[in-house]
Amino acid sequence: MEARRIAVIGSGAIGGVLAAAAHDLGHQVTLCARTPFDRLSLETPDGTAEVPVPVVTEPDAVGDVDWVLLTTKVPDVAGARPWLERLDAPGTPVVVVQNGIEHRESVADMGLSAPVLPALIYVAAERVRPGHVVRRSPGTMLVEPGEVGMRFAALLAGSPVEVSVAEDFAAAAWRKLLSNVGANPITALTLRRLDVFDVPEVRDLGAALLDEALAVARAEGAALTRADVDAVVSGFTSDFPRENGSSMLYDRLAGLPTEHEHITGAVVRAARRHGIPVPRNETVLALMRGLRPTRLPASVAELRPSCASNPPKP
Numbered sequence: 001m002e003a004r005r006i007a008v009i010g011s012g013a014i015g016g017v018l019a020a021a022a023h024d025l026g027h028q029v030t031l032c033a034r035t036p037f038d039r040l041s042l043e044t045p046d047g048t049a050e051v052p053v054p055v056v057t058e059p060d061a062v063g064d065v066d067w068v069l070l071t072t073k074v075p076d077v078a079g080a081r082p083w084l085e086r087l088d089a090p091g092t093p094v095v096v097v098q099n100g101i102e103h104r105e106s107v108a109d110m111g112l113s114a115p116v117l118p119a120l121i122y123v124a125a126e127r128v129r130p131g132h133v134v135r136r137s138p139g140t141m142l143v144e145p146g147e148v149g150m151r152f153a154a155l156l157a158g159s160p161v162e163v164s165v166a167e168d169f170a171a172a173a174w175r176k177l178l179s180n181v182g183a184n185p186i187t188a189l190t191l192r193r194l195d196v197f198d199v200p201e202v203r204d205l206g207a208a209l210l211d212e213a214l215a216v217a218r219a220e221g222a223a224l225t226r227a228d229v230d231a232v233v234s235g236f237t238s239d240f241p242r243e244n245g246s247s248m249l250y251d252r253l254a255g256l257p258t259e260h261e262h263i264t265g266a267v268v269r270a271a272r273r274h275g276i277p278v279p280r281n282e283t284v285l286a287l288m289r290g291l292r293p294t295r296l297p298a299s300v301a302e303l304r305p306s307c308a309s310n311p312p313k314p
């Protein structure tokens with residue numbers, strides 16, 4: 001495919017993975033970062049590679065582009081407004097690559113002239129320090145159907161991130177939310193990686209959180225069933241290397257605010273609209289709200305393994 005100019009807003013786990021994937025395909029990538037660093041490096045089971053893409057911290061330093069990939073955490077979208085305003089153009093789609101079900105809402109008040117493409121990503125990726133990202137699995141992305149989604153799939157075709165169109169994107173987003181409602185707060189609260197789901201009671205709690213969320217998803221019109229819950233729960237210990245954690249665990253380790261209001265909070269808000277009881281998710285939300293975003297001591301940070309010792313699952 002012809003090389004395209006791509007701006008990636010956010011240089012964390014997902015921004016790093018997507019910037020590397022696009023660069024390796026020959027696209028012209030610019031990383032729009034908040035915290036400056038010199039050079040992106042990506043650690044995978046095959047080794048660590050430098051990704052020689054320019055890293056800029058000022059919107060005026062980036063020229064016009066063909067695609068914008070927004071990869072900040074959901075609560076950080078407001079802070080990314082200067083980038084989005086600088087890059088906005090009717091022919092430059094903004095791909096919102098985030099967890100949750102609020103992809104369009106999160107940029108709705110920006111007044112963008114650009115088409116917005118909601119996107120979901122499944123990947124085991126961790127930003128361990130500014131500019132250094134560990135990717136422990138290949139990635140898969142799901143995007144809304146339509147012409148922009150198909151062009152985006154073509155843009156990354158042949159990279160380690162396989163993009164496909166989800167005919168029922170709303171259901172796909174709720175299915176992804178099921179995994180995040182279980183894995184993210186449980187790993188963040190226990191400060192453990194996905195191996196925490198080897199503990200039978202924790203696995204049962206995960207399943208119970210998902211059961212509650214399933215009732216809400218169905219009330220919202222998402223065509224999901226108990227089989228989706230079962231698949232997600234068994235995936236906790238089989239879809240990714242168990243040394244993987246979750247984006248919420250990584251935020252907690254780094255002392256950053258977490259996305260709980262957009263994960264568990266989204267389920268609880270929708271449950272209230274429908275009068276559906278979700279006591280376990282309400283409890284988890286209260287605990288997440290009670291956490292202080294404080295960088296954790298070195299002994300806890302040692303939970304961060306490198307990739308080299310973690311071969312991918314077949």
Ligand SMILES: NC(=O)C1=CN([C@@H]2O[C@H](COP(=O)(O)OP(=O)(O)OC[C@H]3O[C@@H](n4cnc5c(N)ncnc54)[C@H](OP(=O)(O)O)[C@@H]3O)[C@@H](O)[C@H]2O)C=CC1
Pocket residue numbers: 009010011012013014015032033034035071072073074076079080081083097098099121122123124125126127130246247259
């Ligand atoms: N990590 C994972 O494995 C997965 C994550 N996701 C989802 O993907 C989304 C992105 O997560 P992830 O990449 O993990 O998050 P990270 O915290 O690793 O990265 C987010 C990046 O956004 C940057 N940022 C924040 N505000 C701005 C700003 N104003 N301008 C420029 N950059 C900014 C942060 O900067 P700074 O460096 O200063 O912190 C950080 O580098 C989330 O919605 C997450 O839930 C989905 C699937 C898997």
Ligand SMILES: CC(C)(CO)C(=O)C(=O)O
Pocket residue numbers: 099121122123124125179180183184245246247248
């Ligand atoms: C659970 C996981 C790893 C799935 O991609 C994820 O979405 C996250 O870490 O936020």
